[in-house]
Amino acid sequence: MDEMNHEIMACRRCGTCCQKGGPALHLADLDLINSGNIPLASLYTLRKGERAIDNVSGARVRLTSEIVKIKSRPDSETCMSYQDADKACAIYGFRPLECRTLECWNTAPLVQIYAENRLTRRDLLGERTWLAELVQAHEDECPISRIEVLVEGRASGDPSAAEELSRIIRYDHHFRNLVAEKGKISPDLLDFLLGRPLEGIITRQFGVKINRSPQDSGSS
Numbered sequence: 664m665d666e667m668n669h670e671i672m673a674c675r676r677c678g679t680c681c682q683k684g685g686p687a688l689h690l691a692d693l694d695l696i697n698s699g700n701i702p703l704a705s706l707y708t709l710r711k712g713e714r715a716i717d718n719v720s721g722a723r724v725r726l727t728s729e730i731v732k733i734k735s736r737p738d739s740e741t742c743m744s745y746q747d748a749d750k751a752c753a754i755y756g757f758r759p760l761e762c763r764t765l766e767c768w769n770t771a772p773l774v775q776i777y778a779e780n781r782l783t784r785r786d787l788l789g790e791r792t793w794l795a796e797l798v799q800a801h802e803d804e805c806p807i808s809r810i811e812v813l814v815e816g817r818a819s820g821d822p823s824a825a826e827e828l829s830r831i832i833r834y835d836h837h838f839r840n841l842v843a844e845k846g847k848i849s850p851d852l853l854d855f856l857l858g859r860p861l862e863g864i865i866t867r868q869f870g871v872k873i874n875r876s877p878q879d880s881g882s883s
């Protein structure tokens with residue numbers, strides 16, 4: 664190996680991979696979360712049917728199953744654990760599988776594990792806990808596949824689709840508030856438990872701007 668290749672084949676701590684978003688988690692990361700080294704509040708869920716960038720192909724794809732990820736900063740794609748000042752990972756000793764596997768000069772190891780054994784909310788919440796039931800109730804009421812159909816119906820001028828879309832947005836909004844208030848769940852956990860708010864997903868994914876009434880009743 665010549666010197667130039669050696670330079671390329673090692674992490675130079677440029678931070679580029681961390682600035683492209685947090686990693687998706689895998690079953691191998693379960694202990695990092697259960698031990699509290701990666702808190703649940705630092706996670707969010709991309710729900711089945713959402714569009715997301717595939718970190719391997721770079722293409723925007725429709726998810727065929729959910730993905731639990733480490734959150735990005737509110738104002739950018741940069742992983743929330745990335746520290747600009749020293750270009751370092753705040754949880755380096757406990758960084759997830761994808762981060763430990765990534766070699767930007769050779770994506771083969773990442774490709775091998777990327778779509779395998781992804782962690783789900785159920786893996787973290789258990790099968791029959793009240794939180795798992797709550798997640799399922801929300802998923803049953805407003806799956807992304809249904810949202811997609813309603814957005815298309817609304818775009819083609821179907822008033823009942825527009826009405827139902829508004830109802831589901833209101834449901835999502837109130838469900839989140841209810842879980843936080845009555846369930847005494849920290850608002851920081853909602854994006855993990857229920858995915859990100861529907862109105863944001865609809866705007867990002869379908870380009871539909873949501874106008875909210877003063878009473879927080881969603882309407883589109």
Ligand code: SF4
Nearest residue numbers: 681742744745752762
């Ligand atoms: S967890 Fe750490 S290594 Fe992984 S993307 Fe975030 S900052 Fe980078």
